[in-house]
Amino acid sequence: xxxxxxxxxxxxxxxxxxxxxxxxxxxxxxxxxxxxxxxxxxxxxxxxxxxxxxxxxxxxxxxxxxxxxxxxxxxxxxxxxxxxxxxxxxxx
Numbered sequence: 013x014x015x016x017x018x019x020x021x022x023x024x025x026x027x028x029x030x031x032x033x034x035x036x037x038x039x040x041x042x043x044x045x046x047x048x049x050x051x052x053x054x055x056x057x058x059x060x061x062x063x064x065x066x067x068x069x070x071x072x073x074x075x076x077x078x079x080x081x082x083x084x085x086x087x088x089x090x091x092x093x094x095x096x097x098x099x100x101x102x103x104x
Contacts, residue, residue: 036062038053048090065098
């Protein structure tokens with residue numbers, strides 16, 4: 013009898029909905045204490061997840077949720093790259 017593969021679930025820090033890990037955008041605080049966008053989901057460091065699309069990202073930036081969860085504020089370059097990725101993703 014075949015076994016069903018378990019799908020890892022993660023929670024968006026903005027809207028607090030649970031979705032499969034592959035559907036979310038991961039932001040990582042690296043060991044060098046910088047923020048990076050993790051496209052493969054394998055980078056070392058503390059991560060936070062956001063839904064694709066600009067709604068959750070704008071809400072997270074407005075409420076300072078990235079700084080709260082990762083203990084480091086995003087700089088202008090990181091914010092710009094996040095907005096670019098969020099605008100490329102379709103809204104749900």
